[in-house]
Amino acid sequence: MTAVPTEDGQEPAAGWAPTWALGRAVLLTGLLLIAAVLLGRADLVVLATPFALGTAYALRRRPVAAPQLDITAEDAHLVEGGALAGTVSVGNPDTVPYHLAVVRTRVSPWLRVERVGFGGAGVDVSRSGGADRPFVTAVPTGAAVDLELTGTALRWGRHPIGPAGARVATADGLLVSRAVITEPVRMRVYPMTEPFEAVEAMPRAAGLVGAHHSRRPGEGGELAGVRVFAPGDRLRRIDWRVSLRARQLHVAATLSDRDAEVVVLLDVLAEAGRSGGVKGAASVLDTTVRAAAAIAEHYLHRGDRVAMLEYGPAARRLRPATGRRQYLTVLEWLLDTHAESSPHEPYDQVFGPQLLSADALVVVLTPLLDERSAQMLARLARGGRFVVAVDTLPVDLPPPGDKGWAPVAYRLWRLDRDTMIAQLREHGVPVVPWAGAGSLDQVLRDVARLATAPRVGAR
Numbered sequence: 001m002t003a004v005p006t007e008d009g010q011e012p013a014a015g016w017a018p019t020w021a022l023g024r025a026v027l028l029t030g031l032l033l034i035a036a037v038l039l040g041r042a043d044l045v046v047l048a049t050p051f052a053l054g055t056a057y058a059l060r061r062r063p064v065a066a067p068q069l070d071i072t073a074e075d076a077h078l079v080e081g082g083a084l085a086g087t088v089s090v091g092n093p094d095t096v097p098y099h100l101a102v103v104r105t106r107v108s109p110w111l112r113v114e115r116v117g118f119g120g121a122g123v124d125v126s127r128s129g130g131a132d133r134p135f136v137t138a139v140p141t142g143a144a145v146d147l148e149l150t151g152t153a154l155r156w157g158r159h160p161i162g163p164a165g166a167r168v169a170t171a172d173g174l175l176v177s178r179a180v181i182t183e184p185v186r187m188r189v190y191p192m193t194e195p196f197e198a199v200e201a202m203p204r205a206a207g208l209v210g211a212h213h214s215r216r217p218g219e220g221g222e223l224a225g226v227r228v229f230a231p232g233d234r235l236r237r238i239d240w241r242v243s244l245r246a247r248q249l250h251v252a253a254t255l256s257d258r259d260a261e262v263v264v265l266l267d268v269l270a271e272a273g274r275s276g277g278v279k280g281a282a283s284v285l286d287t288t289v290r291a292a293a294a295i296a297e298h299y300l301h302r303g304d305r306v307a308m309l310e311y312g313p314a315a316r317r318l319r320p321a322t323g324r325r326q327y328l329t330v331l332e333w334l335l336d337t338h339a340e341s342s343p344h345e346p347y348d349q350v351f352g353p354q355l356l357s358a359d360a361l362v363v364v365l366t367p368l369l370d371e372r373s374a375q376m377l378a379r380l381a382r383g384g385r386f387v388v389a390v391d392t393l394p395v396d397l398p399p400p401g402d403k404g405w406a407p408v409a410y411r412l413w414r415l416d417r418d419t420m421i422a423q424l425r426e427h428g429v430p431v432v433p434w435a436g437a438g439s440l441d442q443v444l445r446d447v448a449r450l451a452t453a454p455r456v457g458a459r
Contacts, residue, residue, distance in 0.1 A: 015066040015178045022174040025055045058172040063096045067168045068144070069180045071105070073161050073187045080192040080278040084111055084153045086161045086185075090137070090168070091144035098139040098168040103147050106132055108159035110277065111187065113151040139168065154277035156191035156289055158335050160184035190331045192278055193294040225253050261305045261320055261357050264292050267366035267373050268312040271339035273394045284367045287392040289334050291365055291434050296330045308333055311366070311376065313342040361386050365434070367393040374420050381429045389424065389431040 032048035035041070068091035078084060090101050107113050118137045139145050149161070162184030169176045226242050229249035237251040266288050273283035282290070296306045300322060307320035308330060318333050356362060362385050366373045380387045399410045421431045 015180075016063055016175050017178065019169065019174055019176050022055070022171075025051050025174070029055065054172075055174065058174050061096050061171075063094045063170050063175065063177075065094045067091065067098065067101070067139075067166060067177055067180050068093055069103075069164060069166045069182045071162050071164055071182055071185045073185050075187040075189070077190065078153055078188065079190050080153055080156050082153055082189075084113075084149070084151050084187065084189075086149040086187070088147040088149070088162075088164050089144050090139055090147070090166050092139040092141060092168075095141055096170050097141045098170050099173060100169040101137050101139050101145070101166060102134050102168075103137070103164065103166045104132070104134045105147075105149075105162055105164035106184070107149070107161055108187075110153070110155040110157065110159050110189070111151060111161065112154055113149050115148075115150045117148055118145055153187070153189040154279075155275060155286070156189050156335065158186040158188055160186050188332075188335060191290045191293045191334060193290065193297050226250050227253050260299075261307065261360040262295070262299045263307045263309060263320070263356060263360045263362045264295055265309040265311055265362060265364045265366075266292055266337060267364065267370075267392075268310055268337060268339050269341055269373060270367060270369040272367055272369060273397055281396070282394060284369075284392050284394070285337065285339055287394070287434055288365045288367075289337055291390060291392065293331060293334055294436075295363055297327060300324070300327045300330075306330065307360075310337065311364075311373065313340050356380070356383075356385055358384065361388070364389045365392050367391065368417060368420060368431075369393070371420070374424060377424055377429050378427050381424075381427050387429050389429050391421075391431055391433040393433075395433070 029048045029051045032044045032051070036044035036048070068089075070089045070091070072087045072089070074085045086107075088103055088105050090098075090103055092098050116135060118135070135147055137145050137147075153159070163181055164184075165179050165181045167177055167179050226239055227250065229238065229243075229251050233251045239250050239252050242250040268285070268288070271284050273286075274281060275283040275286050292308070296308070300306050303322060305320040305322050306326060308316075308318035310316040316333070316336070318330065321329070362380060364373075364377060364380075364387060366377070366389060368374060368389075368391060377387060377389055400406045424431055
């Protein structure tokens with residue numbers, strides 16, 4: 001079919017094609033006119049006239065530009081369990097109205113869309129197959145219509161909305177556009193941080209100022225005792241009551257307040273369990289990411305320096321820093337966490353004790369499903385680092401099955417894993433299961449006490 005010029009003298013864009021309705025109208029008109037000529041019947045010409053005039057009137061203005069399709073997502077500080085909002089916009093840049101526009105988009109299964117609608121009119125799709133279905137609307141000239149998606153974010157990560165596609169029909173349904181497809185937009189969903197609190201005692205506070213009471217004397221808020229006045233002491237530190245009783249100047253000695261460096265190391269060599277979202281069962285990766293976010297939030301709120309490491313093939317690293325900016329950087333860093341196994345072991349050069357500060361507290365989040373993880377923990381402990389291993393394996397992890405030797409193999413694996421944990425504790429690595437708030441209170445207190453205890457053979 002040849003292209004018919006528009007009123008402006010321009011030919012229609014190649015993105016438009018005739019529909020079956022246009023073909024039927026042209027075919028019926030042609031057959032009636034041919035029959036009228038062959039049979040010499042004028043009434044057939046009268047019957048063909050409405051079809052010809054209607055088709056010509058509908059095609060008096062033909063579209064030139066293709067429809068526009070755009071996806072936007074409001075993901076500012078969206079946390080697991082929060083309400084999501086996305087929009088698929090269909091725009092009409094042409095001078096011809098779109099009588100029919102069919103829009104369809106894909107949505108990540110971790111984004112549960114509950115309501116979809118154009119403008120204020122919405123349809124509940126939570127029980128009718130979700131948002132992956134066609135939606136129909138009309139788009140006037142030079143305007144845009146928004147398909148609004150609302151629902152709930154079920155799990156942390158970068159989840160796509162899209163790709164989306166649209167086809168529009170114009171000229172009373174005689175012309176249809178080619179499918180317009182747009183790239184997906186990834187929505188950032190941050191992990192939900194459980195309320196986490198830990199004792200103030202740190203193994204060895206290294207900074208000059210901070211919130212932790214160290215064992216070193218200095219300008220701080222915790223009283224360490226009363227001693228005789230010495231040159232350099234400030235007058236405001238004089239304890240006049242003790243000085244009058246002893247007839248000699250005495251000053252109050254305090255302990256300095258210092259910050260600490262916390263290194264959170266994520267073991268991503270293995271994954272176990274099935275994630276059920278924010279209100280369902282948690283897999284190893286879910287527990288690891290949520291615990292890392294909670295620990296980082298706690299120590300960054302106290303003014304400490306927090307660094308992130310990934311024990312896996314990618315060996316990702318986030319440098320230590322403080323403040324809210326570091327916390328937002330940590331959340332962005334955690335969104336790209338995924339489990340990845342590797343047969344190689346290039347970890348001595350990446351995770352060696354020489355690359356970690358001697359005063360840092362290393363919190364390792366690991367399911368202890370790989371022997372290399374236990375070897376890495378033992379190396380850090382032998383290197384003199386303060387290491388705390390947090391067991392992220394789900395307590396209710398189901399056995400593989402009841403067929404054959406599966407139950408026996410599962411029990412043997414459990415015994416072997418318990419033996420591994422016992423050996424780590426013998427090497428001085430405390431292993432505690434993650435249980436939210438208060439998980440590390442007792443173990444951090446023990447690590448701090450061991451750090452200040454005198455070493456055997458020390459002079």
